[in-house]
Amino acid sequence: MTATTAITTRGAKTAVPRRRAGEGFDWGQPIVYVVALAVAAIAVGPVLYVFISGFRTNPDFFTNPAGMPDPWTADNYLRVLSNPTFWNQVFASTVTALGTTLGVMLFGVMAAFVIARYDFKGRQLLYAMFTTGLLFPLTISILPLTVLLRQLNLFGSWWGLIIPQVAFALPTTIIILVPFLRAIPGELEDAAMVDGTSRIGFFWRIMVPLSMPALMTVGVLAFVGSWNAYLLPLFVLQAGGAGSDSYTLPLGVQFFSTANGQDTTGVLSYTALAMLPAILFFTLAEKRIVGGLQGAVKG
Amino acid sequence: MTALDTAGPAVTAGPAPSRNTKHSARRTTRKWGEISLFAGPAVLVYLIFVLLPVLLAAFYSFFNWNGLGPLDRFIGLDNYTRLLADPVFHRSVFNNFFIIVMSLLIQGPLAILVALLMNRPLRFRGLLRALIFVPYVLSEVTAGLAWQILLQSVPPNRWGPFDTLLRSIGIENPPAWLADQDVVMWTMFGILTWKYLGLAIILMLAGLSGVPEELYEAAALDGAGWWKTQWYITVPLLGPTIRIWAFLSIIGALQLFDMVWIVTGGGPLNASSTMAVYMVKNGLNVSQIGFGSAVAVVLFLISLVIALVYQRFALRRDLAGAITGGVR
Numbered sequence: 282m283t284a285t286t287a288i289t290t291r292g293a294k295t296a297v298p299r300r301r302a303g304e305g306f307d308w309g310q311p312i313v314y315v316v317a318l319a320v321a322a323i324a325v326g327p328v329l330y331v332f333i334s335g336f337r338t339n340p341d342f343f344t345n346p347a348g349m350p351d352p353w354t355a356d357n358y359l360r361v362l363s364n365p366t367f368w369n370q371v372f373a374s375t376v377t378a379l380g381t382t383l384g385v386m387l388f389g390v391m392a393a394f395v396i397a398r399y400d401f402k403g404r405q406l407l408y409a410m411f412t413t414g415l416l417f418p419l420t421i422s423i424l425p426l427t428v429l430l431r432q433l434n435l436f437g438s439w440w441g442l443i444i445p446q447v448a449f450a451l452p453t454t455i456i457i458l459v460p461f462l463r464a465i466p467g468e469l470e471d472a473a474m475v476d477g478t479s480r481i482g483f484f485w486r487i488m489v490p491l492s493m494p495a496l497m498t499v500g501v502l503a504f505v506g507s508w509n510a511y512l513l514p515l516f517v518l519q520a521g522g523a524g525s526d527s528y529t530l531p532l533g534v535q536f537f538s539t540a541n542g543q544d545t546t547g548v549l550s551y552t553a554l555a556m557l558p559a560i561l562f563f564t565l566a567e568k569r570i571v572g573g574l575q576g577a578v579k580g
Numbered sequence: 581m582t583a584l585d586t587a588g589p590a591v592t593a594g595p596a597p598s599r600n601t602k603h604s605a606r607r608t609t610r611k612w613g614e615i616s617l618f619a620g621p622a623v624l625v626y627l628i629f630v631l632l633p634v635l636l637a638a639f640y641s642f643f644n645w646n647g648l649g650p651l652d653r654f655i656g657l658d659n660y661t662r663l664l665a666d667p668v669f670h671r672s673v674f675n676n677f678f679i680i681v682m683s684l685l686i687q688g689p690l691a692i693l694v695a696l697l698m699n700r701p702l703r704f705r706g707l708l709r710a711l712i713f714v715p716y717v718l719s720e721v722t723a724g725l726a727w728q729i730l731l732q733s734v735p736p737n738r739w740g741p742f743d744t745l746l747r748s749i750g751i752e753n754p755p756a757w758l759a760d761q762d763v764v765m766w767t768m769f770g771i772l773t774w775k776y777l778g779l780a781i782i783l784m785l786a787g788l789s790g791v792p793e794e795l796y797e798a799a800a801l802d803g804a805g806w807w808k809t810q811w812y813i814t815v816p817l818l819g820p821t822i823r824i825w826a827f828l829s830i831i832g833a834l835q836l837f838d839m840v841w842i843v844t845g846g847g848p849l850n851a852s853s854t855m856a857v858y859m860v861k862n863g864l865n866v867s868q869i870g871f872g873s874a875v876a877v878v879l880f881l882i883s884l885v886i887a888l889v890y891q892r893f894a895l896r897r898d899l900a901g902a903i904t905g906g907v908r
Contacts, residue, residue, distance in 0.1 A: 313697045320694055321711035324778055328714060330741065331726045347744035392622035395615050407619065414630050416887060420835045420856045421880045422633030424863045424872045425640060428647050429633060448629035451622055480614055509719035511838045512860075520864055531721035535842060538725050545729060556722045563717040567710060570717075571782055 328556065335550030342546050357550035367554070369526040370533035374508055374558075377442045377529055381507040382500045384447035389454035390462075390496060394484055396455065397462035398470070408459065414452030419445075419512060427516045437521030442513055442529070450503045461495040462488060501569045508559060511535075530555050634880070640873040647869035659874035668850045669875070672858040673882075675765055679833040679854075682769050684826060690773075691780030691825075692818065696810050698781070699788045709785070712778040720775070724842030727771050731757040731843075758844055761851035768840060768852055775839070776832075780825055787821025788814065823894050830890065834883050855879045 334342060335357050337350040361367050396408050419426075426445060427436070435441035465488065473483045489496070514532040517523075525536050534555045538548045563570065641660070644653040663669055702708065715723060732740035733756050739747065746754045757767040791814055799809040815822075837856035840846060846853035846861060853861075855875060863872025 313700065313702065316694060316697050317702070317708045317712075320777070320781070321708055323774065324712050324715050327723075327726050327730055327774070328718070330730065334741075345744065346739065346741040347748065388622040388625065391618040395619040399611070399615055401611065401615060407623070410623075410631075411626065414626065416884060417630055417634050417880070418831075418835050418883075420837060420859075421876045421883075422630070422637055424647075424859070424869050424876060425633040425636035426629065428640075428869060429629075429636070431647075444625060445629045448625045451626050451630075455622075481617075484618070505717070509721075511719065511721050511842075515860075516864065531719045534725060535721050538728075548725065549729060552722050552725045556718055559717050559719060559722070560714065563714075564710070567713075571709075571713070 328560075331549050331556065332553045334546060335553045337546045337549075339544060339546050357547050358554065360547065361551050361554050366526055366533070367551070370528050370530045371558070373439065373527050373533075374530040377439050377446070378504050378507040380439070380443040381446040381450065382504045384443060385450045385454050385503040386496050386500050388447060389451060389458055389499060390489060390492060391484075392451070393455050393458035393462050394488055397459045398488075408455070411452050411455045414449070415456075419449055423512060423516055427520065430517060430521075435517075437518060437523040439527070441517040441521065442507075442510070445513060445517075446503075446507050446510065450499075450506060453502065454499045457499055458492065458495055461492055465491055498569050501566045505559075505562070505570065508562070530558070637873040637876045637880075640870050641877050643870040644868075645870040646867045648867075655870075659871045660878070662871070663874050663878065668853060669855075669858055671850055672853040672855050675852060675854050676834055676836060678765055679769060679772065679836060680830050683772070683829045683833060686769075687773050687777060687780060687829065688822065688826060691777055691784050692815065692822070694777075695781050695784035695788060696814060699785060709782065712781055714778065715775045716779045718775075720838035721842050723775055724771075724839050727774075728758070728843050731767065733757060733759065759848055761848055764844060764848065764852045768843065771843065772836075772839060776829075780829075783821055783825050784818065787818045791817045826894070827887075827890055830886060831883060834879065834886070855882075 333350065336353045336355060338354060338356070341348075341351055392407075392411070396404060396411075430436045430441045430445070435444065469487060470483060473487060478486065508529075509531060510529070511531045514529045518528055518532060519536075525533060528536060534552055537551050541547055640651075642654055642656060643651055644655045644658070645651055698705070698708070730740060730742045733743055733754075742757070743754050755763045758764055795813050795817075796809060799813055804812070835856055836854045837860065840852055840854055840857050841860065844852045846857040856879065859872050859875035859879065862868050862875065
């Protein structure tokens with residue numbers, strides 16, 4: 282009898298660790314739900330508002346800005362979805378984000394491989410060089426970078442986005458990848474050597490597949506970073522004189538908003554549709570993003 | 581003939597070491613070949629597009645230059661003296677530090693509190709976390725445009741969505757969120773808190789998941805209440821997470837640009853300008869690359885000093901081995 286009670290209390294304790302024995306009702310629990318729901322509502326409320334108000338007409342919006350659509354109309358959304366510029370911008374964002382992601386993953390894993398598994402003079406210097414990159418965010422170098430890109434004839438082109446974005450993502454990438462690659466056991470390498478594989482073959486056939494989890498994290502971070510980027514496209518594409526058809530989505534939304542300031546519900550639907558890919562992508566890659574951030578904190 | 585002569589004695593002297601040196605020389609060449617093949621592309625791109633621009637910024641900052649013509653008007657420290665004398669720049673620096681201080685005082689404690697409350701088995705825990713994280717995933721541009729529309733106010737009678745909502749719950753005279761010079765930075769802080777609180781909560785929850793369960797049981801046995809347990813056990817153990825979050829938050833606040841640029845453009849009357857906004861306004865709109873570069877250098881120096889001081893005094897233990905000693 283005593284044994285059974287002991288077991289059940291222990292079971293209860295692991296399930297709800299901070300509920301103490303003898304306490305009738307855990308008042309903490311409802312409060313927790315209220316707080317969590319309130320925070321979630323504040324977080325999502327403005328986003329929902331944008332999506333819902335995209336279904337309104339402008340006169341309806343200005344009569345009661347905080348109300349629900351009356352009547353509901355999909356006109357704004359249909360207008361954006363049938364606007365070729367919007368799709369061109371989706372395409373521009375996709376191409377530059379994918380290009381950045383592939384570049385970061387490839388260059389990153391190659392450099393991290395050298396730093397993690399080669400023994401040579403200057404290895405520490407190489408690693409230190411990349412890690413100091415954390416101290417040089419894009420904001421600081423954007424003006425000279427613009428001059429440089431103009432001289433390299435990359436101004437106004439997607440390459441002018443992709444290449445610098447790859448470069449600026451390298452520090453984080455290498456910091457994440459180096460410990461991961463180093464943790465892969467050396468016996469694997471010896472075995473591969475005995476089987477007659479070269480270092481390059483070892484890299485492609487063993488290192489890259491084994492480091493896929495870390496590479497995916499790095500790739501997701503690079504993709505999201507590129508997809509949401511604003512400062513670099515502002516300088517490279519807008520100041521670089523590219524047409525609004527080759528703008529990336531954030532730049533395109535901002536341009537649309539400036540050009541159609543009076544059409545508030547039109548801007549809201551354009552914004553909503555521009556938010557959608559980020560939200561969809563996040564739902565698909567949530568574990569990677571959150572896991573990557575948590576890993577970064579746990580060290 | 582001579583070749584044969586030199587080769588002769590070497591062979592007789594001892595074939596083994598000779599072949600060894602040749603072999604290892606070839607191996608060394610191959611090793612360096614592999615190293616440059618693998619690391620070369622990353623190093624090249626990084627040197628040209630990350631490190632070179634920083635050096636160029638330092639260089640350009642001594643010139644009066646619009647970025648196009650010949651770079652021949654060397655003016656020494658004039659850009660810096662002009663910058664340091666400009667009240668708009670003072671206001672910008674102040675605004676950056678306003679966001680830093682408010683984040684540390686309000687955002688951090690708020691995130692810790694929510695995370696402490698949520699750190700227990702909950703129904704829909706995954707869904708709640710995902711919802712809280714949504715603002716962080718959105719681009720600053722879409723989030724900024726949303727807030728710009730939500731907070732618009734056109735006095736006397738046209739209320740924006742947010743104000744209409746406030747009036748419906750009895751708040752008749754809300755401030756002009758984006759148009760009042762004294763209010764705009766508080767508004768900006770509110771928007772930034774909305775955008776980044778979720779990230780902070782997720783980070784804190786991650787830190788909390790590392791606190792061993794036994795400690796709570798021990799505290800419960802000693803009769804410690806929930807608040808006492810959190811204050812004396814959980815929060816101190818959360819130290820490393822809090823310090824890293826604070827570091828990220830400070831650096832982020834120093835670079836603050838996108839959100840301000842989208843929502844207010846630095847206005848009204850530069851009241852919400854930040855260092856980066858000030859730099860872009862001068863560099864992009866007025867095309868003064870030299871002067872803008874001077875702003876970038878000052879911004880970098882401020883960030884560097886803060887980063888070094890912070891690492892020296894707060895992050896040292898946490899990051900030992902993570903950044904400096906990563907390669908042994």
